[in-house]
Amino acid sequence: MLLRAALTAFRRGGTLTAQPVSDCLAVSLEHLAAYNSVCGFGLRDALPLTYPHVLGFPLQMKLMTGDGFPFPLPGLVHLANRITQSRPLTLDEPLEITVSARDLRPHAQGTQVDVVTSVSGVWEGVSTYLHRTGGSPGSGEQPQRPSASAVWRVPADVGRRYGAVSGDRNPIHLHPLSAxxxxxxxxxxxxxxxxxxxxxxxxxxxxxxxxxxVRFRKPLLVPGRAEFSAREVPDGWKFAVWGKRPHLLGTVSAA
Structure with missing residues (x-):
């Protein structure tokens, strides 16, 4: 998979013609337990909201390394992710997963595209990626630093542990030298x-x-210290992760 991703470095952009890819699978309790352990979830019948994203990751890579996806994977920036579910998925149900790409559109620094993972008609994850070709980031509105709800000590091996359960073994996450x-x-x-x-x-x-x-901001270097904040608002929650600058800004609301 890493070799196929590296070979996409020769792409120079173009049209988006990638066709959807699909698979059907069952949840492995061992894999789910490992994912929950590295991310902090408890083990229960309902799958964590983010877990179907890693189940769909092999299909995401298949689509993005295949013909019809216009951008090289090295250097592609994950800008944002939105997950919506109409009900929780459970660990004992078979999951039908489809991954597609859509909405190629301009960005101040290049071109962005959405990679969409759909699971059994009840869960959808939309990851927005940026292919940089120039320009500078807009100043935008600078977020105000919230009061911390908790302080996280993020260990140096979190990238290797998460990479093992997610399949995302991008070298920038695995070791200081490769990063x-x-x-x-x-x-x-x-x-x-x-x-x-x-x-x-x-x-x-x-x-x-x-x-x-969520919108991803500055990378979270590991090992490191980060402040997590969460506050309840009328339609759900607002949360953030900060270091010297924001790493992630997010919202949760009822669907």
């Missing part, structure tokens, strides 16, 4: 691990029909 080869001072945590860790902190307080949306 430095891509311009980072040391390894960085997966954005989807950070989102999962936030939702684990809210476990038991979210409705079954729910939507959780």
């Amino acid at each position: 430095k080869a891509f311009g980072f001072p040391r390894a960085i945590a997966h954005g989807m691990w950070t989102k999962a860790r936030c939702l684990a902190a809210l476990e038991g307080r979210l409705p079954g029909a729910v939507s959780a949306e």
Whole structure:
């Protein structure tokens, strides 16, 4: 998979013609337990809201490394992720997973595209990726730092542990040396691990029909210290992860 991803470096952009890819699978209790352990979820019949994302990851990679996806994977930036479910999925039901790509559109720094994972007609995850070609990030509205609800000590091996359960073994997450080869001072945590860790902190307080949306900001270097904040609002929750700057900003609302 890593070799196929590396070979996409020769792409120079173009049209989006990738066709959807699908599979049907059953949940492995051993795999689910390992995922819950690294992300902080308790083990229960209902699957964590973020878990279907990792189940769909092999199909996501198949689509993005295959013909019809216009961008090289090295350097592709994960900007945002939105997950919506109409009811919780359970560990004993077979899951029909389909991954597609849509909505190629301009961005101030290049072009963005959505990779959509759909599961059994009740769960959908939309990951927005940026292919940089130039320009500078817009200043935008600078978020105000919230009061911390908890302080996380993020260990150096979290990228390797999450990579093992998610299949996402991007070198920027695995080791300081491989991360430095891509311009980072040391390894960085997966954005989807950070989102999962936030939702684990809210476990038991979210409705079954729910939507959780995050925007990824500055990478979270590991090992590191991060402040998690969460506050209840009329339509759900607002949460964030901060270091010196924001790493992630998110909202949860009833779907």
